[in-house]
Amino acid sequence: MQAILVDQPGKDSTLRLGEASSPPLQPGSIRLRVAAAGVNRADLMQRAGLYPPPPGASELLGLECAGEVIEVAEGVSAWRPGMRAMALLAGGGYAQEVVVDAGSCMPIPEAWSFAEAAAVPEVFLTVFLNVFRLGGLEPGGTALVHGGGSGIGTAAIQLIRAGGARSIVTAGSDEKCGRCRELGADVAVQYRREDFVAAAREATDGRGVDVILDSIGADYFERNLQALAVGGRLVLIGLMSGAKAEIPLGALLVKRLQVIGSTLRARPAPEKAELVTAFLERFGGDLQKGRLRPIVDRVLPLAEADQAHRAMKASEHFGKIILEPPA
Numbered sequence: 577m578q579a580i581l582v583d584q585p586g587k588d589s590t591l592r593l594g595e596a597s598s599p600p601l602q603p604g605s606i607r608l609r610v611a612a613a614g615v616n617r618a619d620l621m622q623r624a625g626l627y628p629p630p631p632g633a634s635e636l637l638g639l640e641c642a643g644e645v646i647e648v649a650e651g652v653s654a655w656r657p658g659m660r661a662m663a664l665l666a667g668g669g670y671a672q673e674v675v676v677d678a679g680s681c682m683p684i685p686e687a688w689s690f691a692e693a694a695a696v697p698e699v700f701l702t703v704f705l706n707v708f709r710l711g712g713l714e715p716g717g718t719a720l721v722h723g724g725g726s727g728i729g730t731a732a733i734q735l736i737r738a739g740g741a742r743s744i745v746t747a748g749s750d751e752k753c754g755r756c757r758e759l760g761a762d763v764a765v766q767y768r769r770e771d772f773v774a775a776a777r778e779a780t781d782g783r784g785v786d787v788i789l790d791s792i793g794a795d796y797f798e799r800n801l802q803a804l805a806v807g808g809r810l811v812l813i814g815l816m817s818g819a820k821a822e823i824p825l826g827a828l829l830v831k832r833l834q835v836i837g838s839t840l841r842a843r844p845a846p847e848k849a850e851l852v853t854a855f856l857e858r859f860g861g862d863l864q865k866g867r868l869r870p871i872v873d874r875v876l877p878l879a880e881a882d883q884a885h886r887a888m889k890a891s892e893h894f895g896k897i898i899l900e901p902p903a
């Protein structure tokens with residue numbers, strides 16, 4: 577099969593379309609012919625040698641995809657060839673075929689294209705896990721999400737609203753802030769000139785927010801603690817600005833705060849299956865009804881993965897960038 581290969585992993589890495597062997601079918605898994613694959617910030621880190629795949633996962637890039645089922649392992653009853661599935665992957669999406677645990681797959685709403693479906697698994701499941709389950713956001717609560725225009729941010733804005741809570745997001749331009757508000761953000765803060773701590777307090781009558789979903793890391797750590805309400809939870813899912821920060825222990829103690837670190841990719845298949853089931857139970861109806869929808873910024877041929885990564889690195893996009901392998 578054809579797949580994207582990384583030459584010289586590290587800071588001078590390059591991507592090219594080449595030949596890779598098709599993965600063997602595993603017990604409990606299904607094989608998909610990939611019609612579309614989502615690009616994630618983590619892919620940029622993986623090619624740079626900073627985010628290796630977990631043991632046993634494909635070495636190829638790609639954390640999510642959508643396509644047609646072409647083979648099903650013995651004993652898997654929920655899927656059969658010809659069905660359309662979107663899948664959360666530990667790797668391997670930038671290819672013509674993937675093999676994935678059946679529990680990591682979701683049915684694609686009928687009205688959606690494969691490109692739309694490929695924009696869902698990684699970001700919607702990450703937000704569900706970290707904002708609702710680990711962060712414990714309740715209806716009526718408020719969450720602050722950094723990078724409102726990201727894949728994660730555009731999923732978070734919609735899920736938080738569908739979950740009956742309010743969102744405050746940060747974004748780097750007025751245009752992105754406007755698009756976040758159109759999508760359902762209650763407050764959008766242009767972080768290059770506005771203070772998100774002040775905005776979070778103002779939007780909560782001085783109380784602070786209940787949950788923060790943060791992928792910025794070091795630069796925002798202290799201000800995040802300031803923006804939290806008493807008993808608030810900071811869920812760290814990325815470290816875009818750096819990995820080392822001072823912890824003001826007094827603030828943690830006095831405000832009874834929790835700081836939670838989380839990654840989705842390395843979790844074992846049964847945990848992912850449980851997450852997928854819980855996500856569909858709570859939000860599957862909203863997906864079907866179109867109340868939740870993937871935000872696709874652009875679709876490029878798989879061979880142009882390098883161009884897709886450059887666009888993501890420069891944060892040109894709003895929502896998701898999708899790649900389509902050759903048929």
Ligand SMILES: NC(=O)c1ccc[n+]([C@@H]2O[C@H](COP(=O)([O-])OP(=O)(O)OC[C@H]3O[C@@H](n4cnc5c(N)ncnc54)[C@H](OP(=O)(O)O)[C@@H]3O)[C@@H](O)[C@H]2O)c1
Pocket residue numbers: 615616617618698699702722723724725726727728729746747748749752767791792812813814815816838839840841888891895
């Ligand atoms: N732990 C996990 O399980 C997990 C899973 C999925 C994703 N993630 C992490 O979540 C993050 C987002 O992933 P993604 O794929 O959605 O990436 P993405 O679409 O490339 O988004 C990154 C966003 O961050 C914004 N940004 C950059 N600097 C910022 C700052 N100082 N303040 C606020 N926003 C800033 C960028 O846009 P503007 O600056 O133009 O606003 C851009 O929209 C990444 O760090 C990724 O590794 C973690």
